[in-house]
Amino acid sequence: MSAQCEVTSRKESKQKISFFERYLTVWVFLCIIAGVALGHWMPEPFQALGRLEIAQVNMPVAVLIWLMIIPMLLKIDFGALHHVKEHWRGVGVTLFVNWAVKPFSMALLGWIFIRGIFAEYLPADQIDSYIAGLIILAAAPCTAMVFVWSNLSDGEPHFTLTQVALNDTIMIFAFAPIVGLLLGLSSISVPWDTLFLSVVLYIVIPVAMAQIWRRWLLKRGGEQALKRALEWLGPVSLTALLATLVLLFGFQGEQILSQPLVILLLAIPILIQVYFNSGLAYLLNHKFKVAHCVAGPSALIGASNFFELAVATAIVLFGFESGAALATVVGVLIEVPVMLSVVKIVNNTKGWYESGFSVPNSK
Secondary structure, X not given: OOHXXXXXXXXXOOOOOOHHHHOHHHHHHHHHHHHHHHHHHXXXXXXXXXXXEEOOEEHHHHHHHHHHHHHHHOOOOHHHHHHHHHHHHHHHXXXXXXXXXXXXXXXHHHHHHHXXXXXXXXXXXXXXXHHHHHHHHXXXXXXXHHHHHHHHOOOOHHHHHHHHXXXXXXXXXXXXXXXXXXXXXXXXXXXXXXXXXXXXXXXXXXXXXXXXXXXXHHHHHHHHHHHXXXXXXXXXXXXXXXXXHHHHHHHHHHHHHHOOHHHHHHHHHHHHHHHHHHHHHHHHHHHOOOXXXXXXXXXXXXXXXXXXXXXXXXXXXXXXXXXXXXXXXXXXXHHHHHHHHHHHHHHHOHHHHHOOOOOOOOO
C-alpha cells in the first residue's frame, strides 16, 4: 500500500472525536426530553418564538443555524481544490455517490418504507412530509464531522479537504434543483422561492461569511489564529445545534408523545441508506484500485449528511411542527453511532482491502 498515505496522515495532527461529539446522541436524547417537557409545560414561550418570522424564516432559528454552520465552513479551504487531480479516482467515486446515488436512493427508500411498508403505522397527513425530510437530509453531503471520521480512519487529509471543498461548491448550485426534482417526483408541492431562500440563507451567505472570516484570521495570525478560533467555536456550534433541537421538540412534543414509534420507523430508511452508500463508495474505490487512505474518507463522505443544513431547510420549507423537520432530526439522532460503526468497518477491513492489488501512482 502507498507509503504516502501513512506519511501524510501521520504528519497531520491526529484529531480524535471530542467528548462532546462522541456523546452527541446522548445530548440529542436529553434535548428531546427537555424540548418535549418544556413544550408541554410552557407552550406560550415556544409559540412566541415561532411567530418571530420574516419572509417565512424564523429569526431565532436562523441565528442558531448560522452559529452551527459558519464554524464548520470556517474549516474549508477552497484553495485546496487544486488537489483534485491528485486523487481523481477517489474524488470521482465520492461525487458519483454523493450526487448521483444518495439523494435518489433515499427517495426510493422513503417511497418503499414510508409510503409503503410503514404507511399504516404513521399519521397519514404527515407521510409526504416525512419523505420530504428524508430527501432533504440526503441531498447535502456532510461538511464538518467528516474531518473527524476521516482522521479516525487514517484518511488522507488533503483528499478529505479537497472533497469537502468541492462538495460545498457543488452544493451551492445543485442542492435546490435536486431537492426540488425529488420532491416533485414524490408529488410534494415545491415552494421554489422558499427553497432558494434557504439556499441563500444557509449555504451562500454562511460560505461567504466563513471564507471572509477565515482569510482575516489567517492574515492576522496565520494557522494558529485559525486553530484557536475553531477550538473556541466548536462547542458553540454544537450548543447551537442542541438549542435548535430543544426548540424543535418543543413544537413537536405532543406528536412525539402520541406517536413514539415514528422516530424508530424513520430511522430505518436512514440506516439502510448510510450503510448502502458507504459500502458502494468503498467497493467502487476498491474496484478502481484507490489507496485505502482515500477509500476510507470517500466511503464516509459518501454516507454522511449535512444535517445542520437539512434541519434548517426542513424548518424553512415546512415549519417547526412538520414531519419533515422531525425526519431530519432523526438523522441527527443516529449520526454519531452509525458513522462510528462505519469507521470501525473501514478500519477492520483494511487488510482485505489492501490484499491482491497495488495502488497506481495516480491513485
